[in-house]
Amino acid sequence: MPILQYQCSACGKQFDELVKKFSDEVRCPGCGAVATRLYCGEMFSATGKPAKKCSGNCKTCSGCK
16 A cells, blocks of 8 residues: 555645555545645655656556666
């Protein structure tokens, strides 16, 4: 289960959330509005090594190399 970064689209609050799946809907702990995932910070490949030029958005990526 990953810990991902989110930002609330209503109040702008940024927070971390432990989710079961990457596609889970996350709500802001402050106001309860639906939050969007932030793609920032250091990403790691399946081997545990930092991935080169990784945006963190696996839907638009050709895979970690």
